[in-house]
Amino acid sequence: MTDDGDLVDLGFAALADPVRRAIIARLSRGPATVNEIAEPFEISLQAVSRHIQVLEQAGLVTKGREAQRRPVALDPAALERLTAWIDGYRLAHEQRFRRLDDVLVEGPGPTGTETT
Amino acid sequence: MSNALHLDIPAGVPWIDFTREFDAPVASVFEAHRDPAMVVRWLGPHGYEMEAERWDFASGGGYRYVHRSPDGGEYWFRGVFHTIRENEFALQTFEFEGMPDEVALEFLWFEDLGDGRTRLRGRSIGRTVEGRDAMVESGMESGMSEGYDRLEAVVTGVG
Numbered sequence: 383m384t385d386d387g388d389l390v391d392l393g394f395a396a397l398a399d400p401v402r403r404a405i406i407a408r409l410s411r412g413p414a415t416v417n418e419i420a421e422p423f424e425i426s427l428q429a430v431s432r433h434i435q436v437l438e439q440a441g442l443v444t445k446g447r448e449a450q451r452r453p454v455a456l457d458p459a460a461l462e463r464l465t466a467w468i469d470g471y472r473l474a475h476e477q478r479f480r481r482l483d484d485v486l487v488e489g490p491g492p493t494g495t496e497t498t
Numbered sequence: 499m500s501n502a503l504h505l506d507i508p509a510g511v512p513w514i515d516f517t518r519e520f521d522a523p524v525a526s527v528f529e530a531h532r533d534p535a536m537v538v539r540w541l542g543p544h545g546y547e548m549e550a551e552r553w554d555f556a557s558g559g560g561y562r563y564v565h566r567s568p569d570g571g572e573y574w575f576r577g578v579f580h581t582i583r584e585n586e587f588a589l590q591t592f593e594f595e596g597m598p599d600e601v602a603l604e605f606l607w608f609e610d611l612g613d614g615r616t617r618l619r620g621r622s623i624g625r626t627v628e629g630r631d632a633m634v635e636s637g638m639e640s641g642m643s644e645g646y647d648r649l650e651a652v653v654t655g656v657g
Contacts, residue, residue, distance in 0.1 A: 474544070475503055475516065477544045479501075479503060482520070483520060483521070484540070485536050485539045486522035489526075491535070
């Protein structure tokens with residue numbers, strides 16, 4: 383439970399659920415109370431609380447200590463671990479297209495001949 | 499360069515879509531795909547050397563090339579160009595020889611935006627969702643290799 387691999391496992395299991403993905407999307411705009419999070423869903427407050435608990439166990443969100451509000455907040459570092467793979471793909475593509483930008487500026491160059 | 503790359507990797511389907519604009523006329527962008535001497539300057543991963551054994555960017559043509567990593571590793575790729583229409587369209591197969599038979603079909607549209615600008619739009623379709631995710635995985639440079647089998651593209655829905 384303490385090492386990164388386990389947290390990644392828990393994280394992906396947690397995100398396999400569409401309601402929990404929607405909660406993450408909501409929290410990406412800022413912390414919110416359980417009531418605020420539950421508002422757009424047609425499920426009970428209790429069910430939403432359970433979903434938040436799963437996200438909390440996966441280390442994706444944290445709950446504030448203030449007795450009344452106890453706002454739920456996203457842990458950006460945890461989410462970053464999970465999205466690293468897609469960012470890697472994006473990075474590779476972005477670098478490739480930036481080189482293409484350069485090639486387009488530089489043109490064919492002195493060695494720009496065809497080979498077969 | 500402010501031209502943003504848009505990637506769409508929807509969950510549960512075996513394809514990836516991308517869109518990218520360039521500050522160059524469509525004929526130049528097409529030429530940078532057709533001329534192997536230009537292709538090797540941009541197609542390889544960062545820090546890798548690319549050599550094209552064959553690159554015949556024409557309908558019925560084909561290609562085979564290698565990416566060489568700084569530590570000497572070789573990664574060969576091959577495919578056929580099914581349809582190439584100048585300044586307009588390319589349809590090709592794509593296979594990493596390290597994963598034989600996991601062939602992807604790659605569509606590429608070259609769109610003239612006028613004012614010397616071009617939009618490149620692509621769709622790469624893998625054989626299976628797992629194969630698609632493996633392709634995404636292979637684009638990674640960080641060496642994080644664990645667990646793509648359990649990712650199921652769930653992250654794409656997260657803002």
